[in-house]
């Protein structure tokens with residue numbers, strides 16, 4: 001809602017995290033957001049709340065305390081079984097109306113990006129997508145939301161001074177999940193779906209899980225990624241062998257995906273996935289900004305390219321100057337089979 | 339079937355540069371293109387019209403020159419275009435943009451289906467599609483990768499998710515956002531180009547269609563960009579290995595061992 005005076009603002013308290021639960025399992029992005037919410041709540045002297053919507057989700061709720069939730073609002077209802085974003089949006093709006101959170105964070109996943117813009121419109125709240133950094137202005141509690149814009153060429157900082165709550169989405173793997181503290185406990189609050197929430201309904205007919213979908217990439221500790229310089233599908237076969245040797249997954253630049261050498265689910269970057277791995281090995285990827293935004297927070301970056309002056313080679317921790325078709329086979333040779 | 343396709347003209351971001359002095363985006367001389375994700379929305383609309391008849395209307399909110407993007411849509415099969423342009427809408431964020439577009443959709447009248455791209459490559463928010471659905475109070479389906487079935491009253495669609503996909507039935511009126519897997523956009527025919535050239539694009543103003551002045555433009559936008567800056571460089575130094583492939587491979591493996599990665 002629109003804020004007319006500072007006292008209006010004072011009516012809004014706490015930092016909310018909208019949890020993402022798939023097949024009964026809380027997704028890592030939720031833990032990451034709880035980690036990001038903690039310093040914000042501390043700066044405001046308020047609490048971190050998680051909101052869990054779905055069917056059969058109640059059991060997982062108490063465990064969110066370990067990642068920093070002080071309270072968990074649970075809406076467990078069979079009518080939320082499929083992902084019916086219209087219903088979830090109405091429920092969330094009612095909860096926001098009732099409890100007046102100051103900040104609402106949600107994962108920038110396909111589900112989050114469907115749900116939360118709908119909520120923001122209904123709640124007349126500002127929403128900033130894909131934030132990479134969140135801070136608080138101590139003067140007035142404004143959330144300082146930093147996000148890449150124009151394909152990652154600039155970082156913009158955004159405020160919503162005159163509306164509450166302040167809403168942001170954050171991509172998976174952009175924030176670090178805190179180490180869980182199993183001794184923490186949270187208050188559990190139950191809420192319902194009303195008949196009017198559920199009156200606008202699309203029917204989810206079937207759900208298909210693809211275990212090989214994009215998830216593997218983000219979960220891999222090591223990613224061996226290839227670009228245009230891999231020259232074709234055979235080049236990617238070589239990378240698959242290296243990845244298998246080190247227990248990693250294969251990523252790709254958009255140039256390689258567009259050329260049809262490897263499916264889109266492997267694409268890293270602005271229009272692909274964001275990854276944050278222990279080691280990212282970029283093979284013949286020049287490192288245009290749209291690619292860098294998807295992998296630059298990896299712990300160790302290794303680049304292999306025959307051109308030592310590319311942006312990727314300049315930003316890498318270890319830059320190997322050479323032909324990928326010589327260096328990669330040599331690496332496979334040097335790493336003993338597990 | 340009356341279909342509105344919301345399209346946006348965007349700067350080709352691969353060209354976007356930062357002025358090192360002002361730290362602002364250099365817009366001069368940057369090519370403007372039809373948002374690539376919107377081409378799939380236009381194609382899907384044209385395919386649906388081929389099956390069910392009706393009309394495809396391309397709608398945009400933007401500066402006068404965005405008429406060119408609407409003409410591009412007409413060249414690949416849209417029946418007509420509507421441009422919403424006015425000084426009052428400058429500075430609109432996704433809340434205000436989706437409000438204006440929703441009002442325009444109501445003004446067009448009798449619309450069954452609104453198609454949007456997954457996201458616009460300048461803002462990259464993916465918020466406008468669901469925002470329009472929220473303003474209208476209509477059903478929505480996002481990240482649609484396939485229309486499995488269509489009738490005059492609704493669609494069966496596949497929604498893409500990180501962990502697979504789901505199939506759902508949406509009754510009209512509804513708003514869909516589509517991903518590039520959904521179809522292969524056609525290229526304009528000569529006839530299409532001629533139609534585009536001839537097409538008159540009406541320019542609408544927010545006041546004409548009953549937009550509340552306090553909900554549009556900067557005033558209507560909850561979010562404000564307060565600062566822009568270039569992304570920070572990654573700290574740390576680069577170790578360069580430029581010996582033979584064999585030597586580099588050995589040195590790299592040794593380094594990965596030292597860090598207990600291997």
Ligand SMILES: Cc1cc2nc3c(=O)[nH]c(=O)nc-3n(C[C@H](O)[C@H](O)[C@H](O)COP(=O)(O)OP(=O)(O)OC[C@H]3O[C@@H](n4cnc5c(N)ncnc54)[C@H](O)[C@@H]3O)c2cc1C
Nearest residue numbers: 227228229253254255269270271272284285286291306324
């Ligand atoms: C809106 C938008 C969104 C985008 N989103 C993404 C995205 O999500 N992800 C993404 O990756 N890109 C994205 N891009 C594209 C991006 O701008 C680049 O075009 C792309 O990343 C380039 O891929 P590349 O590095 O593989 O190819 P290139 O830039 O062509 O680099 C190839 C590299 O391979 C090296 N090379 C060639 N042969 C060899 C050899 N034998 N041995 C060693 N090195 C060799 C070359 O020296 C060069 O450095 C996007 C662009 C736009 C406009």
Ligand SMILES: Nc1ncnc2c1ncn2[C@@H]1O[C@H](COP(=O)(O)O)[C@@H](O)[C@H]1O
Nearest residue numbers: 344345399454455457458463464465466
């Ligand atoms: N100004 C606009 N005019 C018409 N359609 C728009 C506009 N802005 C966004 N859209 C539509 O909304 C989609 C998502 O845009 P965005 O939320 O900006 O990423 C785009 O692919 C378009 O279909």
